[in-house]
Amino acid sequence: MSAPLRLVLFDVDGTLVDSQGSIVSAMTACFDAQSLPVPEREAILSIVGLSLPNAMAQLASEHSDSVQHRLVEGYKEAYHAQRLEQGAAGSPLYPGARDAIEALHAVPEVLLGVATGKSQRGLDALIEAHGLERFFVTRQVADHHPSKPHPSMIDTARSETGVDAANTVMIGDTKFDMDMAHAAGVAGIGVTWGYHDRSVLDRATCIIETFDQLPRALDDIWT
Template sequence: MSAPLRLVLFDVDGTLVDSQGSIVAAMTASFQSLSLPVPDRQAILSIVGLSLPNAMAQLASDQSNSVQHSLVEGYKQAYHANRLKMGAASSPLYPGARDVIEALHAVPEILLGVATGKSQRGLDALIEAHELERYFVTRQVADHHPSKPHPSMIDTARSETGVEASDTVMIGDTRFDMDMAQAAGVAGIGVSWGYHDRAVLNGAACIIETFDQLPRALDHIWT
């Protein structure tokens, strides 16, 4: 009897790549372009993982919808310009990320995917920059879903791959990722190196400190 298909979904910013410098710089540029007070670094990092409209609704809650929309567009332009200027260096992979992706991809019954608050354009550019095109069979982005923690991204990834909830795991660094996993009825694994304090990852089945701990954590969940 063959082993069941397993699905491992990764968040991107703060989980696979360290994009905080680019995120903070783009958010700063966007607010400054409208002569608005710039949120502090911790406030900016606290909304990483949300779709941009939801993020701006939190960071600029005292502003009108039209101003929030302008902030979203300003952020997109600044982030895109920074990515064009710096390439892969704008969002470097965390240590051990590529090794684990390659090791999991080599297991026939394991499928890999991403579930991210990034746009389709942003995700595709990042995957191309790091030459990861062949690894992810499903890519769920903010363009096509409600913001995390709504379970739509996970539900769609499971539908595309035909994998059961019990055989699906979500890897992420924020409470939005862990809440999304719970909402979708799948296990969540938190990572300690991202943008949210581990204290808020209380919905995680476990929390790992380094990427090389991920295969064992997956084995523990699935056995």
């Protein structure tokens, strides 16, 4: 009897790539362009993972919708300019990320995907910059879904791949990722190298500290 299909979904920023420098720089640029005080670095990193309008609504909650919209557009422009200038160097893969992706991809019954607050343009550019095009069979982005922690990204990835909830795992560094996994009824693996403190990953099925620990974590969930 063949093994059931498994689906492993990765968050991107703070999980696969360390993009905090680019995120903080772009956020600084868009607030500066509107002559507004720039939020503290910790505040900026706390909203990574949310869709951009939701993130800006938190960072600029005292400002009008029109100001928030200008901030969103300014962030997109600044981030895009940085990506053109820096390429993959602006969002390097975390140690062990590529090896983990390649090892999972080599298992016939395992399908890989991403569920990210990035835009389609941003995700596609990042995947191309790192040469990861062949690995991910489903790519869920902020353009097409409500913001995390709504389960839409996971639900759609499961629908596209035909994998049931019991055989799906979401891997991420933020509370939003773990809450999304919980809302979708799938296991969540929290990682400690990203942007949210371990203490807020309370809905994680388990927590890992390095990519080397991922195979064992997946085995424990699926057996």
